[in-house]
Amino acid sequence: MRLLTHNMLSSNIKGVINGFPLLIQAERVVEKQVDFNPDFLKNMFSKIDWKALADASKTMGYDELPDEVPDPSVLDSQEFLQKFHHALLELHLEEGALVCPETGRRFPVNKGIPNMLLHEDEV
């Protein structure tokens, strides 16, 4: 699971109000090289919750993103785009879990695939 996907996921257990972002429990993180595409990154920038991405990448062992939401002008910086690219697309949570911030419910991640299925009493 890439961090872009993490940025799009929230807990939807019955009664949970926000459920975002899910906390990451990382057991195994792998880095996989992905073609660098500035257009894609510029396109996604406005759709990303920055704080969730910065925090998640730290949990995954990558400390290069600024904590504060960067000004869109940084999108002209190749250096920034490279870091954004790496955090968003190249860090994969292979084994671990995503944890609902409100209930503490764990959604397991095995072989890079999160299991978001809810139990009957959670729907």
Place this chain on the structure above:
Amino acid sequence: MEGTATIEGDEGERRPWKQMDDRRRRHLSHESTSLFCSLALLLSIRFAAAKGFARQRQPTTENHVPSNFTNFPQKMASRIAQIRLVSSHPQVYEPCDDSFALVDALLADRKKLLDHRPTICMEVGSGSGYVITSLALILQEIKTAYYFATDINLHAVRVTHETLEAHGVHAELLTTNIAAGLEKRLAGLVDVMVVNPPYVPTPEEEVGGDGIAAAWAGGENGRSVIDKILPIADNLLSEKGWLYMLFLAANDPLQICLQMREKGYAAKIIVQRATEEESLHVIKFWRDSDIRMEGNEAVTIAKNRGWEFLLSQLSRLSFRR
């Protein structure tokens, strides 16, 4: 829609056999011992014995060559997933006529899809991974597309992963019910959505579950899951979003199109195919500002010639109403 008696009668008689055939694991309990049904039973036993039937049915070609592209050069086929590279599992639905119809629709729209330049694409219920892999291959030259695929069946998500990997393409995978977990943050962001829903009419209690039945059991009129997916698709699709969805005539696609029209969607049949077993339609939906301005007044229907054409196409094929 009264004038469809011939088609209705004809389809109605053949339907028990079709259901058994098309999704392959239907119960046989209600079958009599007539010669017809015995034949059908034999056929279904053959299905059970021949796992990987979808593969065996095309022994001469590595790729499924879409029927409406048979005159195209052979390289056309390399743009979609290769059957021999599609992974499998006893609890995962294998590519079949319905999957091929959906991929044919994507191929028929290939040029438009490339011009559409989608950023986020998504398949709900990816099963073997044949369709999402094909979509990723069709759009391979668009470097800016990002793919999600979901399935409620844990094995299916694994198999999808293996199929994608065998073709060297990537999609982000989730084990989830339709799009649960994505509905909040991904709302309004999906540019292309593809769905081959469980559309076979079955008793309601067969719907869902975590095994292969989830791939075909559609409840009453095969609409139980379809009717859950449509509002979710409406929420996830971007302003320019396109939905490609497969229906059986028994699902009443005309009524579905009318329902989507009330939400402001235009519709077009991309592929319409009557196989020996079933009558399939792949319908594309997109938001149409004219429809939204007009509202859902019945009088507006006549204004739109395309819509009229769609209605005439579908009314010939709808069983109900």
